[in-house]
Amino acid sequence: MSAFYTIWLRDLTRFLRNRSRIFTSLAQPLLYLAIFGSGLSSLLSGTTALGGVSFTAFVYPGVIGLTIMFTALFTAISVVYDREFGFLKEVLVSPAPRLAVALGKVVGGSTIALLQGVLTLPLAWLLGLPLTFGQVAQLIGIMAVLAAVCTALGLLISTRLRGIEGYNVIINFLMMPLFLLSGALFPLAGLPGWMNVLVSVNPMAYATDALRQVALAGSVQPGFLAASRLHPAGVDVLVLLGFFVLFLVPAVRAFSKQE
Amino acid sequence: MTIAIEANGLSRSYADLRAVDGLSLTVNAGELFALLGPNGGGKTTTLGMLTTMLRPSAGTAHVAGHDVSTQPHEVRSRIGVVFQGPSLDEQLTARENLDFHARIYNMPRALFQQRADELLALVELAERQHEAVRTFSGGMRRRLELARALLHQPQVLFLDEPTVGLDPQTRRAIWDYLHTLRQQSGVTIFLTTHYLEEAEGCDRVAILDGGTLAALDTPAALKATLGGDVLYIRTADVQAAEHLLQAEGLAVRRGSEGLAVEANDGPRRIPELVAILEGQGQRVEAVNLRRPSLEDVFIKLTGRAIRAEAPEASAAPARRGRMGRKQQ
Numbered sequence: 410m411s412a413f414y415t416i417w418l419r420d421l422t423r424f425l426r427n428r429s430r431i432f433t434s435l436a437q438p439l440l441y442l443a444i445f446g447s448g449l450s451s452l453l454s455g456t457t458a459l460g461g462v463s464f465t466a467f468v469y470p471g472v473i474g475l476t477i478m479f480t481a482l483f484t485a486i487s488v489v490y491d492r493e494f495g496f497l498k499e500v501l502v503s504p505a506p507r508l509a510v511a512l513g514k515v516v517g518g519s520t521i522a523l524l525q526g527v528l529t530l531p532l533a534w535l536l537g538l539p540l541t542f543g544q545v546a547q548l549i550g551i552m553a554v555l556a557a558v559c560t561a562l563g564l565l566i567s568t569r570l571r572g573i574e575g576y577n578v579i580i581n582f583l584m585m586p587l588f589l590l591s592g593a594l595f596p597l598a599g600l601p602g603w604m605n606v607l608v609s610v611n612p613m614a615y616a617t618d619a620l621r622q623v624a625l626a627g628s629v630q631p632g633f634l635a636a637s638r639l640h641p642a643g644v645d646v647l648v649l650l651g652f653f654v655l656f657l658v659p660a661v662r663a664f665s666k667q668e
Numbered sequence: 669m670t671i672a673i674e675a676n677g678l679s680r681s682y683a684d685l686r687a688v689d690g691l692s693l694t695v696n697a698g699e700l701f702a703l704l705g706p707n708g709g710g711k712t713t714t715l716g717m718l719t720t721m722l723r724p725s726a727g728t729a730h731v732a733g734h735d736v737s738t739q740p741h742e743v744r745s746r747i748g749v750v751f752q753g754p755s756l757d758e759q760l761t762a763r764e765n766l767d768f769h770a771r772i773y774n775m776p777r778a779l780f781q782q783r784a785d786e787l788l789a790l791v792e793l794a795e796r797q798h799e800a801v802r803t804f805s806g807g808m809r810r811r812l813e814l815a816r817a818l819l820h821q822p823q824v825l826f827l828d829e830p831t832v833g834l835d836p837q838t839r840r841a842i843w844d845y846l847h848t849l850r851q852q853s854g855v856t857i858f859l860t861t862h863y864l865e866e867a868e869g870c871d872r873v874a875i876l877d878g879g880t881l882a883a884l885d886t887p888a889a890l891k892a893t894l895g896g897d898v899l900y901i902r903t904a905d906v907q908a909a910e911h912l913l914q915a916e917g918l919a920v921r922r923g924s925e926g927l928a929v930e931a932n933d934g935p936r937r938i939p940e941l942v943a944i945l946e947g948q949g950q951r952v953e954a955v956n957l958r959r960p961s962l963e964d965v966f967i968k969l970t971g972r973a974i975r976a977e978a979p980e981a982s983a984a985p986a987r988r989g990r991m992g993r994k995q996q
Contacts, residue, residue, distance in 0.1 A: 415771035495755040504745035
């Protein structure tokens, strides 16, 4: 327990000490919202396909997801850094159980990603989406699950890699398709079959689906969400938890292996 | 006497390369023990296995009374390790690095505060303890790593090339700390080095070459295998001096530096021999003592000087593990 807390505490200390990183990862979603909002909104003005909300508001839940994925994947890189700069040796030679170390890493990264995600919540009011306390609580719950999924994925990738460059290449290669096929920018109904396959294995699609159902409830025309969603939000969260286990188990196993 | 480290037929292979091959040795509690060898000789791989970071391919090892393969957790809580490469969190302060260590070793907080104060004072970092490690010099980092490895009061302290890349002053400081520590705590110290002068100061030295144990003894005993000391004596009348010394029953031959006299315990014999010669009216111009060094021992055992890379190391394809870059 002590080891788990210590690993978590260190990651959080490092995060809070690095203010510029907090702002950088906040700037990105704002940029996406500004570009898509002003660029595509005019094209789509007058359309009823978005259930009566602005395109920017429609994109917003996906941008929350993007922020969390971005932060989580780049937080998990700390495992690669720790190996590269030797700190991992200090941890691995200690009596701390490997399971506690790996879980500390996952929960530490998830906490940071979740904090970053929470910082995007005030944007809802700016976009004309007045959230109730219940909605905020539900959003935070979904965000926490997504943060855990992405951190576990990042940890899994980092345990398979040696160099920092390799990690960056893979992460950048992964992030774009995960985001574009998440349904953040366009509804996923009526896609060609091969794309549906990709969507069905994309954790971001389930996260965006759940976040949108919660964030837009009460702001869109009744029936819009039920017609455009992939699954009920509860199902989305269950699938995300499945992804979490799927990524976590091999990541922890790789972490615990003695060379 | 209690045994701190015991290895039996310890081996580790990387694909086609046997980095360590059937190593057996015993280190007593409280001993200062050096594993000496060229880069690529298997030192870091041995250390990796003894510290539970590498799984032995064959053989067993017990450290602080526990099996490194079957009870790694028990071993880890009883050892302190200073790695060859850096292993500090540069973004944290010196004190925070110690704090992290104390927490993952489950130390009581009060004990941590007391130990941290003591050790930061010992390695002369007390004044900089609240500064981020990234502002530290290489020597300061190494001193902090030493303090950290000792924080949880390990029974056995492992150091992998602890003074490599440090300036002479810091090297001396590190050794001063180690000697102070031994006197104060009686900790067993197991270190790898390719500095012969550092191995000289250890209780016993194991010479590892090509993954196998070439010799293991005290530095004095290792040097004694090469025979005794040689005294080179220069006098005005070489022939007369030769006769006088031969009359004492000494093995004398003429060399380029005057008379070469083989003598055990050379330094103590100098005044005696000078007294004999001067007593007979032979004026001694110069006496030179040459003692066999560990370097001589090393060359005799391995057929080459220690600075040279082992042939295995250069022939093997580059491979990198988590530990021991130099081995593969």
